[in-house]
């Protein structure tokens with residue numbers, strides 16, 4: 186009974202009106218932002234799915250190529266929009282056609298091919314934003330690929346009917362087109378397939394670490410504030426002189442902070458999901474199978490393994506905050522105490538997002554491994570790419586780390602250190618930070 | 624010392640060193656009897672809070688022991704906590720709670736059943752005299768109101784002894800007076816108190832016996848009237864001065 190009273194009180198203190206309002210606001214912002222982004226992405230993908238092409242060659246062969254573009258390939262039917270390009274002011278022409286990219290089949294296209302030469306093709310696109318997905322001109326990319334395929338077929342049929350291919354012709358078959366890329370503003374071409382893969386993995390590779398990061402930061406903050414407020418208001422003295430188990434006082438705090446952090450994480454997950462653009466990108470029919478073949482889909486087991494990692498990391502962060510909060514001299518200093526924790530969180534967070542941690546030089550790699558949170562940030566990678574030893578090693582390390590932290594926290598709260606320690610915060614604060622990092 | 628067997632608190636040679644070799648409190652010995660108000664008086668840094676925190680089982684004594692209701696703070700801390708309540712100096716309360724919620728929560732910490740908790744809350748509501756303000760958040764309370772709320776919380780489980788560290792410090796005259804009156808009334812009903820104060824004049828009126836503490840040493844104990852007579856002094860401040868000057872330990 187006393188335990189539940191404690192838990193209720195902790196939740197009430199940690200979940201005050203302000204924090205709840207913040208959560209609601211965040212969800213609202215993310216959903217409305219998601220709606221906006223979805224709409225933009227929808228328009229973008231609609232447009233980029235279309236092939237816009239201009240036939241300046243106007244020969245039998247070029248017409249056949251246009252026809253080929255319209256025929257369904259691999260279950261996807263392309264919408265072909267033939268335009269007239271009258272000048273080489275491509276920026277103006279793009280504007281006139283109202284598209285972000287188009288392909289030009291220049292004069293002499295058929296002639297080059299019949300002469301056994303590489304045929305020119307002009308690919309014009311405009312870069313409108315730095316956002317990765319805004320630069321996908323799927324339609325034109327597809328067009329270039331298809332034209333290449335059409336040319337290959339033509340050469341192949343033409344030549345093989347006449348006899349064996351010469352060496353030059355074989356070379357031509359390998360690269361039948363000379364694509365002249367005209368990028369307006371800047372040039373950034375992307376392989377569609379890669380983009381598809383990336384965008385579908387995006388949610389896990391970026392999103393999981395982000396949730397972990399939020400879990401750690403918000404959890405720690407809640408905990409440090411709760412402990413330091415209780416210490417500074419001397420309500421902790423009252424509580425610890427009351428006939429309640431100190432372990433109950435501690436565990437109520439841990440559980441309440443964990444609940445609050447998980448609620449935060451859930452909010453971010455829901456919000457991010459709404460913002461996620463995956464829904465509007467159309468994947469080829471066999472895409473899911475391809476992902477499965479590559480081992481890139483997540484089963485229950487994977488989610489469980491990642492979940493265990495996340496829980497461990499959160500408990501570590503909470504127990505460290507519990508210790509840090511015990512040393513706070515003021516609410517402000519409790520925020521300062523958060524800094525070292527934030528530092529050791531952000532380093533592996535950034536590192537794991539930008540690079541493959543396992544490919545780092547040994548010294549650097551082990552330095553990162555020493556930070557318990559690293560193992561959660563790289564857990565997804567480790568599981569997908571079969572680095573089982575690393576995953577298990579990290580898990581064991583985290584459990585040990587948690588046991589040490591909890592032991593220290595319990596020691597502080599069940600002895601009189603909680604009341605004598607803060608006087609030494611200057612010295613001890615530094616010691617604590619050093620401890621975090623090793 | 625006729626009522627020694629009636630002592631609810633026995634403090635025996637209690638000492639505390641925060642740093643090795645430096646005593647914040649040294650060899651403190653005194654008793655508090657049933658229904659008695661005992662006050663530790665001394666200037667800031669004398670060692671009052673340190674002594675009180677040891678008795679409240681928050682600090683481990685370096686030497687010595689204290690017993691509440693016969694239970695030792697060294698070996699039976701859990702039992703000791705059942706017999707005492709403690710009001711820290713400059714204490715606050717959970718700011719997001721309403722006054723009544725705070726009383727409810729604290730009553731659950733001391734009560735063994737729901738009925739008992741409800742009873743505690745009722746007692747506290749009567750003692751604190753905050754009326755409808757109990758439905759407001761503690762954030763909105765003045766210092767005096769918070770102190771009354773906390774005092775009511777300290778009293779409500781009817782402990783063997785209520786330990787109040789500087790119960791009137793930081794309050795205006797009216798509020799301090801009210802708090803002192805509350806304490807006196809409750810003691811008349813048989814409750815025991817251990818108080819501390821650096822204000823020696825106010826303590827003269829509220830306490831049955833005082834202990835003069837300076838530099839960690841308890842130098843003198845006795846009824847205020849006896850001490851005034853013994854030292855031929857006008858008030859306890861003068862007594863304090865003489866005690867400190869005559870002391871052989873310091």
Ligand SMILES: Nc1ncnc2c1ncn2[C@@H]1O[C@H](COP(=O)(O)OP(=O)(O)O)[C@@H](O)[C@H]1O
Nearest residue numbers: 604605608641647666667668669670671672673
């Ligand atoms: N947590 C602590 N760590 C180290 N020294 C302390 C601590 N608390 C109090 N002291 C020292 O112990 C002495 C007694 O302090 P205290 O018991 O708070 O006195 P009082 O309550 O009578 O004002 C002072 O010299 C004070 O500086």
Ligand SMILES: [Mg+2]
Nearest residue numbers: 671672673712
């Ligand atoms: Mg004090």
